[in-house]
Amino acid sequence: MSKKRITSKELAKLADVSSATVSRAFSPTARINKATREMILSIAREHNYQPNAIARTLLGQRSRLIAIVVNTIANPCEAEELDVLVHRLQDRQLMPIILCCAAIEDRLPLMRLASTYQVDHVVVFSDMISANDALEIFAGLRPIMVTLEPHHHPEVSAIEIDGASAAEELVNKIVDDGRKHFAYIAGRESSWIDQKRKGWFETALEARGLQFEAFGRGDYTYDAGFKEAVMLLRRHKIDALICGNDVMAIGARDAAVQVLARRVPEDLAIIGQDGIAMASWECHDLTTLAQDHVKFIDAVIELIEQDTSESDAARKVRLTCSARWGSTA
Numbered sequence: 001m002s003k004k005r006i007t008s009k010e011l012a013k014l015a016d017v018s019s020a021t022v023s024r025a026f027s028p029t030a031r032i033n034k035a036t037r038e039m040i041l042s043i044a045r046e047h048n049y050q051p052n053a054i055a056r057t058l059l060g061q062r063s064r065l066i067a068i069v070v071n072t073i074a075n076p077c078e079a080e081e082l083d084v085l086v087h088r089l090q091d092r093q094l095m096p097i098i099l100c101c102a103a104i105e106d107r108l109p110l111m112r113l114a115s116t117y118q119v120d121h122v123v124v125f126s127d128m129i130s131a132n133d134a135l136e137i138f139a140g141l142r143p144i145m146v147t148l149e150p151h152h153h154p155e156v157s158a159i160e161i162d163g164a165s166a167a168e169e170l171v172n173k174i175v176d177d178g179r180k181h182f183a184y185i186a187g188r189e190s191s192w193i194d195q196k197r198k199g200w201f202e203t204a205l206e207a208r209g210l211q212f213e214a215f216g217r218g219d220y221t222y223d224a225g226f227k228e229a230v231m232l233l234r235r236h237k238i239d240a241l242i243c244g245n246d247v248m249a250i251g252a253r254d255a256a257v258q259v260l261a262r263r264v265p266e267d268l269a270i271i272g273q274d275g276i277a278m279a280s281w282e283c284h285d286l287t288t289l290a291q292d293h294v295k296f297i298d299a300v301i302e303l304i305e306q307d308t309s310e311s312d313a314a315r316k317v318r319l320t321c322s323a324r325w326g327s328t329a
Helices: 008-015 019-025 034-046 053-058 076-091 108-115 131-137 164-176 192-207 222-235 246-258 293-308
Strands: 065-070 095-100 121-124 157-162 182-186 212-217 240-243 269-274 287-290 316-320 322-324
Touching: 008 019, 008 034, 019 034, 065 076, 065 108, 076 095, 076 246, 076 293, 095 108, 108 131, 121 131, 121 293, 157 293, 164 192, 164 269, 164 287, 164 322, 182 192, 182 222, 182 246, 192 212, 212 222, 222 240, 222 246, 240 246, 246 269, 293 316
Parallel strands: 065 095, 065 121, 157 316, 182 212, 182 240, 240 269, 269 287
Antiparallel strands: 287 322
């Protein structure tokens, strides 16, 4: 049977200090004599004491909880970004609450449930949640939107991703190599991110007097890229294929080589988007429009820390993508 926990007042009495000193002992950033902190923590361990974060929230203090709204953690790109973000938050004694939206038809109740935990910040990666919904549900907070959804809310901070220059570099190189017939495998029709990405390449192609001649639509998975590539390459004369993410591009490459005996890049150039670690593995060596995931998450952390300063102004951060060349283009 576990020992009964003591209260903070009982701990203060045992340590012969004030309740405020006990509170500071459990706050990594609070100023307190090192010996006093160690003495309090030693007594706390002896008597099975743990501070009650929920109680501190009820008393009007910060909860140190961060709601992170994503589509899924199964996607390698989102998983890589979340891994960096969670570690950055933990280093700052902040605790993430991760909400996955992709498999839920009615997502708003899930958001409302998270809001009842009195989170200090909300970061929306999911393109299935609008800025208006985030503002309504997380009332009193300034949401951080990183979805590329166009909005002009003065209460919303945002990270804007620009891949136009990288798309132009990729298109110019493969056009100069002789590619003339382009196709695009998109993701979800409702995705702002996918529409923005496709637009970067469409603009670059128009500048060279070209356009996409065929389109496929998948769900960002390997299987979708494989299946859509087979159909596109059988129905159309395509020598350059651009995919909405790296995972679909890897599936498309395997379909072209294994099913249709197309040589990559000799017969078909393939370009992905995201710049995930797996894309650079020797077995894939994918050419991709890459985003610096560490710099991206550092920007999210910067917005969280600036928001903590309680300034009234929302902030916008602009990041650019780069072309990462592999053996597929």
